[in-house]
Amino acid sequence: MSMINTERISSGIEGIDVLLQGGMIKNSVNSIVGSSGTGKTTFALAYLYQGLLNGDHTLYLSFEETPSKLIGEAEALGIDIRGLTNDSEDLIHLVESEKIVEFMTNILPALAQKLKHRNVKHTRIVLDPLTPILWEFPSEKEQRKVLTKIYQHLSSLGTVLQTIEEPNAFGQTDIGATETRVPIYLSDSVVHIQNLGLGGKYNRTCKIIKSRKTPHHEGIYPLNFVNGPGIAIDTSSVETVAMDTVVYDIRYQELMKKVKDLSKDKDPKKRIIAQIAKNLLGEREKKDTIQNMELVEVLTDKQILQEVKK
Amino acid sequence: MSSKSGINSELEDLTHLDEVEASILFRIDGNVVDSSFKEKYSHKLLRTIQWCKANVDKVSLEMKSGNLNKVTYELNEFCVIFYVVNNITILTTISSKNANLSLLSIESKRKALLLVNYL
Numbered sequence: 001m002s003m004i005n006t007e008r009i010s011s012g013i014e015g016i017d018v019l020l021q022g023g024m025i026k027n028s029v030n031s032i033v034g035s036s037g038t039g040k041t042t043f044a045l046a047y048l049y050q051g052l053l054n055g056d057h058t059l060y061l062s063f064e065e066t067p068s069k070l071i072g073e074a075e076a077l078g079i080d081i082r083g084l085t086n087d088s089e090d091l092i093h094l095v096e097s098e099k100i101v102e103f104m105t106n107i108l109p110a111l112a113q114k115l116k117h118r119n120v121k122h123t124r125i126v127l128d129p130l131t132p133i134l135w136e137f138p139s140e141k142e143q144r145k146v147l148t149k150i151y152q153h154l155s156s157l158g159t160v161l162q163t164i165e166e167p168n169a170f171g172q173t174d175i176g177a178t179e180t181r182v183p184i185y186l187s188d189s190v191v192h193i194q195n196l197g198l199g200g201k202y203n204r205t206c207k208i209i210k211s212r213k214t215p216h217h218e219g220i221y222p223l224n225f226v227n228g229p230g231i232a233i234d235t236s237s238v239e240t241v242a243m244d245t246v247v248y249d250i251r252y253q254e255l256m257k258k259v260k261d262l263s264k265d266k267d268p269k270k271r272i273i274a275q276i277a278k279n280l281l282g283e284r285e286k287k288d289t290i291q292n293m294e295l296v297e298v299l300t301d302k303q304i305l306q307e308v309k310k
Numbered sequence: 311m312s313s314k315s316g317i318n319s320e321l322e323d324l325t326h327l328d329e330v331e332a333s334i335l336f337r338i339d340g341n342v343v344d345s346s347f348k349e350k351y352s353h354k355l356l357r358t359i360q361w362c363k364a365n366v367d368k369v370s371l372e373m374k375s376g377n378l379n380k381v382t383y384e385l386n387e388f389c390v391i392f393y394v395v396n397n398i399t400i401l402t403t404i405s406s407k408n409a410n411l412s413l414l415s416i417e418s419k420r421k422a423l424l425l426v427n428y429l
Contacts (some may be wrong), residue, residue: 196360196363197341197342198334198342198345198359198360198363199334199342199344199345199346199347200345200346200347201347201351202345202347202351202355202356202359205356219353220353220356221351222351234351236351237351237352237353
């Protein structure tokens with residue numbers, strides 16, 4: 001699978017960068033589609049957290065939940081937003097539903113212009129969820145017109161991640177529903193997450209259904225809620241097929257991030273594990289670290305760490 | 311032992327058999343009561359499981375009208391055995407095509423008789 005040379009940013013979600021061949025394309029519009037309880041907001045919060053880690057400017061627009069509730073949800077999954085910033089609640093802006101149209105069509109473009117003048121390196125923008133905006137425009141024609149305008153402003157400002165609610169009953173799916181059709185069509189990449197209700201590793205799954213300029217992986221991959229990164233996608237079935245340079249780099253970066261988090265842990269045993277893992281990973285340029293990477297994956301496995309804690 | 315863990319341990323027993331990839335206790339409307347899978351994740355198996363989930367209602371109706379206890383399907387690389395547990399649940403065993411189906415049928419029947427005690 002060859003890689004098209006486009007500047008990319010890490011999504012912050014373990015596994016997604018592997019599936020998207022290096023992450024999200026800078027200044028693109030990316031959608032997370034799923035029904036209730038599939039993990040869309042957790043996805044968005046992990047994306048925001050990665051932005052804070054990278055020193056990006058972040059703009060999280062919540063159309064339903066309050067900032068304190070969202071930060072609380074993130075913390076429950078180990079995404080420590082408060083630990084990275086002093087004014088965590090200023091990161092997330094609650095936009096009231098009756099002001100959505102005005103906000104999206106007038107205030108946001110003005111805000112985009114202001115940020116452009118402030119010379120911000122890169123901005124991550126989150127719209128969570130987009131669905132109430134779509135309700136304001138019942139006809140698909142209108143939706144398309146307004147969303148095109150909004151996306152033009154936002155993508156000139158930064159990389160957009162939006163969540164879209166899939167209007168279906170538990171365990172069922174209809175990706176082509178009226179409520180999702182237009183934003184999916186206009187997005188550069190679409191990740192579909194589902195709760196299949198099958199239990200075990202087949203319970204929650206993730207599939208890339210669209211990714212412009214990227215020859216992405218086509219399979220359905222297990223998705224799990226994990227303490228720390230929030231969400232992790234098991235891409236082990238991809239990695240056993242081929243380990244090209246891009247996949248190697250992404251895996252290396254993901255592992256280094258994991259090890260870095262672990263080295264800050266209160267538990268001294270975990271800090272020792274982090275040191276061992278760091279030594280095993282060694283220099284990035286050394287390609288013989290592939291075997292060691294597998295060792296580090298085992299060492300930093302959630303279950304193994306729980307055993308250590310015991 | 312709760313009934314849920316009892317069901318799960320019976321299903322796990324089935325998946326411990328070499329050729330069995332998954333064992334799922336379905337309600338006849340397609341909802342999963344409990345399930346057990348082999349360690350390794352497989353896209354192809356997921357597609358087969360989704361087929362089972364989508365069709366278990368039709369299969370159970372056919373079984374009821376034909377007064378059948380067991381139905382076997384061959385799908386791609388897998389073999390699926392549906393075994394009636396009671397009026398509202400069906401045990402589904404998914405194995406590789408090369409599995410000894412006679413042995414699996416006997417084992418499915420034995421598990422169905424055990425599972426009914428938990429329901």
